[in-house]
Amino acid sequence: MSYISNITNAVGTLIEGMKVTMGYFVRPREHVTLQYPDEVWPVPSRNIGVGELDAYNTIRSKLTVDMNDCIGCKACERACPVNCIHIDAYKGTPEDNLQITSNGTQVKLLVANFIIDMSECMFCDLCTHPCPEDCITMTPDYQFISNDNLKTDVTPEQRWRDKDLLIYQFSKVSEEERNRRKAEADEAKKAKAALMAAKKAAAEKAAAEKAASEQAATEKAATPEVSEETARAETEAEVIKPSQEVSPAPEEATNPINVTFHEKSSAETETEPAQPDVVTEKPDESEDSTAKESENG
Amino acid sequence: MIQSLANWILSFDILSGLGYSISWGLSLFVVSALIFVFVAVNAIVLVYIERKVSAFMQVRLGPMRVGKFGMLQTVADALKLLQKEDIIPRMADKVLFIIGPWTILIASVVTFAAIPFSETLLAANMNIGLFYVVSISSIVVLGIVMAGWASNNKWSLYGAMRSAAQIISYEIPVGITLISVVAVVGSLNLQTIVQAQAGVGNLFHWIPIPLPNWFIFHSPFLFLAAFIYLIGATAEINRTPFDIPESESELVAGFMTEYSGLRWALFFLSEYANATLVAFLVAIVFLGGWQSPFADYQGAQVALAIMTLTAGMWTAFVKTKVGRLSIYPLGLSLALTLSAWLFPGFAIWLASPGLFWMIMKAATIIFLLMWFRWTFPRLRVDQLMYVSWKVILPISIMNLMGVAVWMWLTGEIQF
Numbered sequence: 001m002s003y004i005s006n007i008t009n010a011v012g013t014l015i016e017g018m019k020v021t022m023g024y025f026v027r028p029r030e031h032v033t034l035q036y037p038d039e040v041w042p043v044p045s046r047n048i049g050v051g052e053l054d055a056y057n058t059i060r061s062k063l064t065v066d067m068n069d070c071i072g073c074k075a076c077e078r079a080c081p082v083n084c085i086h087i088d089a090y091k092g093t094p095e096d097n098l099q100i101t102s103n104g105t106q107v108k109l110l111v112a113n114f115i116i117d118m119s120e121c122m123f124c125d126l127c128t129h130p131c132p133e134d135c136i137t138m139t140p141d142y143q144f145i146s147n148d149n150l151k152t153d154v155t156p157e158q159r160w161r162d163k164d165l166l167i168y169q170f171s172k173v174s175e176e177e178r179n180r181r182k183a184e185a186d187e188a189k190k191a192k193a194a195l196m197a198a199k200k201a202a203a204e205k206a207a208a209e210k211a212a213s214e215q216a217a218t219e220k221a222a223t224p225e226v227s228e229e230t231a232r233a234e235t236e237a238e239v240i241k242p243s244q245e246v247s248p249a250p251e252e253a254t255n256p257i258n259v260t261f262h263e264k265s266s267a268e269t270e271t272e273p274a275q276p277d278v279v280t281e282k283p284d285e286s287e288d289s290t291a292k293e294s295e296n297g
Numbered sequence: 298m299i300q301s302l303a304n305w306i307l308s309f310d311i312l313s314g315l316g317y318s319i320s321w322g323l324s325l326f327v328v329s330a331l332i333f334v335f336v337a338v339n340a341i342v343l344v345y346i347e348r349k350v351s352a353f354m355q356v357r358l359g360p361m362r363v364g365k366f367g368m369l370q371t372v373a374d375a376l377k378l379l380q381k382e383d384i385i386p387r388m389a390d391k392v393l394f395i396i397g398p399w400t401i402l403i404a405s406v407v408t409f410a411a412i413p414f415s416e417t418l419l420a421a422n423m424n425i426g427l428f429y430v431v432s433i434s435s436i437v438v439l440g441i442v443m444a445g446w447a448s449n450n451k452w453s454l455y456g457a458m459r460s461a462a463q464i465i466s467y468e469i470p471v472g473i474t475l476i477s478v479v480a481v482v483g484s485l486n487l488q489t490i491v492q493a494q495a496g497v498g499n500l501f502h503w504i505p506i507p508l509p510n511w512f513i514f515h516s517p518f519l520f521l522a523a524f525i526y527l528i529g530a531t532a533e534i535n536r537t538p539f540d541i542p543e544s545e546s547e548l549v550a551g552f553m554t555e556y557s558g559l560r561w562a563l564f565f566l567s568e569y570a571n572a573t574l575v576a577f578l579v580a581i582v583f584l585g586g587w588q589s590p591f592a593d594y595q596g597a598q599v600a601l602a603i604m605t606l607t608a609g610m611w612t613a614f615v616k617t618k619v620g621r622l623s624i625y626p627l628g629l630s631l632a633l634t635l636s637a638w639l640f641p642g643f644a645i646w647l648a649s650p651g652l653f654w655m656i657m658k659a660a661t662i663i664f665l666l667m668w669f670r671w672t673f674p675r676l677r678v679d680q681l682m683y684v685s686w687k688v689i690l691p692i693s694i695m696n697l698m699g700v701a702v703w704m705w706l707t708g709e710i711q712f
């Protein structure tokens with residue numbers, strides 16, 4: 001008898017299932033599909049419980065910096081646990097026309113370069129709190145597909161594939177100006193370093209001579225000429241060493257973010273002759289590989 | 298159709314010098330091309346409809362971005378498939394790998410030659426039409442086994458073997474249910490089978506509800522046989538819930554695993570050609586083919602029939618808690634009813650075009666198949682065999698005997 005009951009049971013449950021699907025079929029207006037670029041989910045405006053400002057109470061997503069207020073204090077750069085903020089600030093000159101911020105602070109530094117690498121940012125919100133001017137803030141904009149940030153001639157697809165396109169530049173200083181400032185600062189630094197090295201060398205020479213004269217005074221049995229010469233050679237070797245360390249000073253070469261960002265400017269303006277080969281080849285390779293990937297895909 | 302086309306070509310003065318055989322060959326070519334174009338366009342349309350139906354049943358939207366409501370999506374997909382790289386695996390059996398999909402496609406397209414689309418639209422009026430359709434469509438399994446074997450891939454081979462076992466199992470109940478119809482008509486000619494369903498009669502011969510003389514209303518046994526045929530045919534064309542030969546979750550698409558580009562598109566084409574064929578066959582054998590459901594009613598009766606039909610639909614909708622939408626069928630039925638009362642010519646128009654009714658019936662069956670597909674879970678292999686050999690086969694054999702007894706009771710045959 002279970003044979004018959006099995007069959008009737010099967011038919012009954014099948015009809016039941018068909019009723020369910022038909023019930024949904026005749027209601028095509030109720031759908032869960034989101035026509036993404038045309039419609040987006042509303043961003044929940046929940047309170048994350050930090051501070052009174054609206055900017056702190058939204059969801060944590062894309063960062064933004066109000067460059068009119070930034071004083072270049074680098075507090076945010078130091079706070080970031082993953083080191084994805086990079087700031088170059090140089091001492092302002094009268095022709096920079098530095099403003100007063102909305103908090104009433106006089107801006108003294110020209111923020112020539114303000115980069116946030118959004119591909120590394122983990123949206124921890126730690127950079128926004130130390131800012132004395134409240135100018136670096138989280139926005140609820142979670143759509144990184146946009147053309148209005150850094151480079152305007154890229155498609156959204158490229159932006160996703162190419163990591164460089166997630167590096168957001170906030171400062172409005174032009175490339176030439178930035179490079180000029182950088183070169184000036186580098187030269188100033190180099191001069192300072194050379195000065196320091198010379199001072200140090202002089203001090204060390206004096207110390208060495210003093211030591212040598214003391215030695216000569218104590219060891220009268222040995223011939224004085226030979227000992228003096230060897231001592232001078234030793235001190236000269238010591239003196240040359242620190243000055244060699246100082247002179248090239250390619251600080252940006254050790255920093256990958258600066259490298260990827262500066263390669264274009266160095267290739268165009270030729271203001272930085274230091275190691276352009278290493279710098280330019282790297283992104284080309286990555287572009288090729290992405291192009292190959294896209295072809296395969 | 299071929300002969301009339303050939304005669305029509307010869308009726309022109311310029312072309313009359315061609316001679317009958319050349320003109321006949323020309324018409325043969327034209328008709329086959331027509332059928333192939335029908336199959337191809339049909340597949341493109343059905344894939345779109347299937348996506349939409351599945352989407353609506355799953356509370357989604359389906360394709361929306363290519364063309365209005367995504368209507369050009371399948372065209373775009375077809376173009377993409379044509380451009381794709383055609384890969385033949387290195388270890389595959391090249392010859393079989395290439396002829397496999399073509400075998401399947403040819404077997405499923407060629408069957409359309411015997412299908413009467415309307416009173417006159419029929420490529421070949423065969424006296425063994427039904428037998429021809431059933432036997433030729435079985436060649437599909439040969440192509441599937443070829444493709445599965447040639448792929449040299451264990452999934453493909455499993456899929457092909459399952460397909461063979463399944464089709465062999467389900468051929469028998471399908472054949473027997475079709476024989477029960479043949480027993481009533483006494484002919485294998487599909488056109489004769491359609492013509493035997495003309496007119497209006499009582500439901501199941503005695504129950505006084507005037508319904509068309511379709512075989513599904515002929516007797517309780519043929520009513521059951523229609524559903525058995527539908528189940529068996531679903532299994533034969535490898536559609537869910539009987540899609541174990543190509544089950545994506547276990548066999549990675551079965552015999553299609555190694556195929557790409559155009560050859561894969563051929564599988565798809567034949568799949569939908571087969572589904573359409575089954576739908577047409579159900580329509581012809583059980584639902585009166587190109588006969589209009591209102592053919593032998595008067596205008597007032599047409600109105601009454603539409604009213605009854607929609608009232609039934611309406612109650613069904615109310616029961617599924619969708620009262621809001623049911624206003625549309627009701628309004629449509631009122632409009633149709635009114636116009637059928639006022640303009641008897643409209644009722645006759647509703648009754649006339651054979652192709653329209655044929656396609657409407659086939660579309661209903663295809664929708665039913667899609668409804669099955671997006672509702673039921675897939676059967677296990679042993680369940681599949683159980684259903685075939687222990688449930689459907691005994692029932693269909695008893696059905697055949699029941700049909701004979703019924704005909705003796707109603708006096709359709711005498712001994």
Ligand code: SF4
Pocket residue numbers: 063079080081082083084085116120121122123124125126127128
């Ligand atoms: S949110 Fe966190 S990770 Fe992102 S920039 Fe700020 S401190 Fe760095």
Ligand code: SF4
Pocket residue numbers: 065069070071072073074075076077087130131132133134135136
């Ligand atoms: S902490 Fe604020 S003011 Fe200071 S550098 Fe960062 S964004 Fe500018």
